Amino acid sequence: MLTVENITGGYDATRPIIQEVSFTVKKGEILGVLGPNGSGKSTLLKVISGILPSTNGQVLIEEQNIKHFSPKEFARKMAVLPQLHAHAFSHTVRETVALGRYPHQNSWFSTWSEQDENAVKTAMKQTGVDSYEHTNLEFLSGGEQQRTFVAQALAQQADILLLDEPTNHLDIAHQRQLLDMIRLEAVQNGLTVISVFHDMNLASLYCDRLLLMDKGHVKAIGEPHEVLKEKQILEVYNTRVSSYPHPELPKPQVTLMPTATDERESYVVTKEQFKIRDEFVELRTEFPLKTVSSAVHNAGFGWFQSFVNRAVDLSYMCSDAHEELKSYLEQHDFMPSNTVAMMTAVAAKHVVIREFSNTTGSIIVAVTAGVGNAVDVSRAHERVSKPYIGTINTWVIINGKLTEESFMQAMITATEAKVKAMQQEEIMDPISNTIATGTSTDSLLIAATQNGTFMEYAGPITDIGKLIGQGVYETTVTALQDYKRAKGRL
Numbered sequence: 001m002l003t004v005e006n007i008t009g010g011y012d013a014t015r016p017i018i019q020e021v022s023f024t025v026k027k028g029e030i031l032g033v034l035g036p037n038g039s040g041k042s043t044l045l046k047v048i049s050g051i052l053p054s055t056n057g058q059v060l061i062e063e064q065n066i067k068h069f070s071p072k073e074f075a076r077k078m079a080v081l082p083q084l085h086a087h088a089f090s091h092t093v094r095e096t097v098a099l100g101r102y103p104h105q106n107s108w109f110s111t112w113s114e115q116d117e118n119a120v121k122t123a124m125k126q127t128g129v130d131s132y133e134h135t136n137l138e139f140l141s142g143g144e145q146q147r148t149f150v151a152q153a154l155a156q157q158a159d160i161l162l163l164d165e166p167t168n169h170l171d172i173a174h175q176r177q178l179l180d181m182i183r184l185e186a187v188q189n190g191l192t193v194i195s196v197f198h199d200m201n202l203a204s205l206y207c208d209r210l211l212l213m214d215k216g217h218v219k220a221i222g223e224p225h226e227v228l229k230e231k232q233i234l235e236v237y238n239t240r241v242s243s244y245p246h247p248e249l250p251k252p253q254v255t256l257m258p259t260a261t262d263e264r265e266s267y268v269v270t271k272e273q274f275k276i277r278d279e280f281v282e283l284r285t286e287f288p289l290k291t292v293s294s295a296v297h298n299a300g301f302g303w304f305q306s307f308v309n310r311a312v313d314l315s316y317m318c319s320d321a322h323e324e325l326k327s328y329l330e331q332h333d334f335m336p337s338n339t340v341a342m343m344t345a346v347a348a349k350h351v352v353i354r355e356f357s358n359t360t361g362s363i364i365v366a367v368t369a370g371v372g373n374a375v376d377v378s379r380a381h382e383r384v385s386k387p388y389i390g391t392i393n394t395w396v397i398i399n400g401k402l403t404e405e406s407f408m409q410a411m412i413t414a415t416e417a418k419v420k421a422m423q424q425e426e427i428m429d430p431i432s433n434t435i436a437t438g439t440s441t442d443s444l445l446i447a448a449t450q451n452g453t454f455m456e457y458a459g460p461i462t463d464i465g466k467l468i469g470q471g472v473y474e475t476t477v478t479a480l481q482d483y484k485r486a487k488g489r490l
C-alpha cells in the first residue's frame with residue numbers, strides 16, 4: 001500500500017506547487033490522476049517518487065517512509081515513467097529496456113542474470129516492442145518510443161508503477177493494448193499503479209479510482225462516477241461536459257459540450273415531408289433529428305436524418321433481418337448509418353399521418369396498424385405460440401427540444417395512448433379472448449428537431465404530452481379502423 005500524507009512540495013521551497021495532498025492506494029489498485037494543465041499532476045508524481053522534495057508531509061510504502069530506502073531499494077519498490085524522456089537516441093530498444101534492470105544489479109551490467117534477461121524479454125513482449133529490439137530509438141515513431149519507455153519501467157519489476165500520460169502518442173489500438181496489459185498486471189500480479197491521464201474516458205475505463213487535481217489541491221477522489229460529475233468538471237476545467245453510461249461497462253463517460261453556437265437554423269418538420277412509396281413510408285429531414293426507437297435498424301438513441309417504415313410480405317422470413325434491411329436501405333438510396341428503419345406487414349398506402357398542434361408547438365404522428373397478432377400483455381404469459389407478422393408501428397415527430405427525461409416520458413405517453421386506442425376499437429387477443437394492448441412486435445419511434453420550444457417533461461399533463469396523447473390515440477384509432485375495413489370487418 002502507498003500512503004501519501006499531507007504532502008506539500010514542488011520545484012522551489014518558497015513556492016509549493018502541490019499542497020496538502022493526501023490519499024492511499026491499495027496493492028493492485030489503479031489510481032488515475034486528472035486535472036487541467038498546470039494543476040500539478042506531474043509535480044505530484046515527481047514528489048511521490050522523490051525526484052522533487054517535499055516541504056511537508058510524507059510518502060509511505062508499506063508504512064515505511066520512502067526517505068529511509070536506499071536509492072536501489074527504492075527503485076525496486078517504485079518505477080516511474082516520466083512525461084518527458086531524456087531521449088537516449090543512440091540506444092537500441094533492448095538497451096533502453098535493459099536500463100530498467102539497474103536496481104536489481106550489484107554493479108553495472110556485470111551480473112546480468114537469467115532473471116534480468118527474462119524481465120527484459122517479457123516487458124518488450126508485453127508492450128509489443130520486441131520485434132524491433134535491435135533498432136535505435138531515433139528510428140522509431142513517437143508511439144513506439146513511448147512503449148519502449150513503458151517496457152523499461154515494467155522491466156524494473158517494481159511493486160508500484162507511476163505513469164505520466166502513458167498513452168501519449170499511442171493510437172487507439174495501442175492505448176487499449178497498453179492499458180489492458182497494465183490492468184492485467186494490477187489484477188493478476190498486484191501491481192499498484194498511479195497514472196496521470198488527460199483523457200477522462202480512458203481513465204474512467206481503466207482506473208479503480210480517480211483523483212482530480214485543481215491548482216495543486218485535491219478537488220475530488222473516488223470512484224469514476226464520484227469524480228466525473230458534470231458540475232465538478234465545469235468548476236475545475238471551466239468546460240461543460242455531459243456524462244453518459246458506457247454501453248457495456250459500469251463506467252461513466254463524458255463528452256465535451258462545445259460553446260460554439262449551433263449552426264442549424266430553426267426549422268420544423270411538416271406532414272408534407274412524408275412520402276408514401278410502393279414499398280415503404282419515408283421521411284427525410286433537412287437536419288438530423290434526435291431519436292429514440294425500438295426500430296429494427298438503428299434502435300436506441302441517436303441522431304438520424306431519414307426514417308423508413310418498410311412494408312414486407314406476410315411470408316417475409318429472413319435469418320438475418322438486420323443485414324437484409326441494411327442492404328435494402330442501400331438499394332433504395334438511404335445511408336444506413338443515418339437512417340432508422342422498421343418493418344410492417346401493412347401496405348405503405350395504409351399509413352395514417354396526422355399533424356397536431358397547440359400553443360407549445362406541433363407534432364406529426366404516423367401509424368401503420370396490423371393487429372393480426374394482437375396480444376393482451378397481461379395474459380401473454382399464457383401463450384406458447386410463436387408470433388407472426390402483425391405490428392403497430394408508431395412514429396411521433398416533435399418540433400421542439402426534449403430532455404432525455406421527456407423522450408422517455410413521450411414513449412410512455414405514446415404507448416398509453418396506443419393501448420387506449422386498442423381498447424376503444426375493441427381489438428381482441430384471440431387466445432385469451434380479452435382486449436389486446438398491442439401486438440407482440442410493435443415498434444415506437446420518438447424523434448425531435450431539438451430546436452424551438454424547450455420541453456422539459458412530456459407526461460400527460462404537459463402541453464407536449466397532451467399533444468402526444470391525443471395525436472397517437474386519434475391516429476391509431478383511424479389506422480385500426482382502416483385495418484378492420486381492409487379486412488372487411490367493419
Ligand SMILES: Nc1ncnc2c1ncn2[C@@H]1O[C@H](COP(=O)(O)OP(=O)(O)OP(=O)(O)O)[C@@H](O)[C@H]1O
Pocket residue numbers: 011017035036037038039040041042043044
Ligand atoms: N521545472 C519546473 N520548474 C518550475 N516550475 C515548474 C517546472 N515544471 C512545472 N512547473 C510549474 O508547476 C506547475 C504544475 O506543473 P505540472 O507539470 O505539475 O502540471 P500538470 O498538471 O502535470 O500539467 P500538464 O497537464 O500541462 O502536464 C505549473 O504552474 C508549472 O509552471
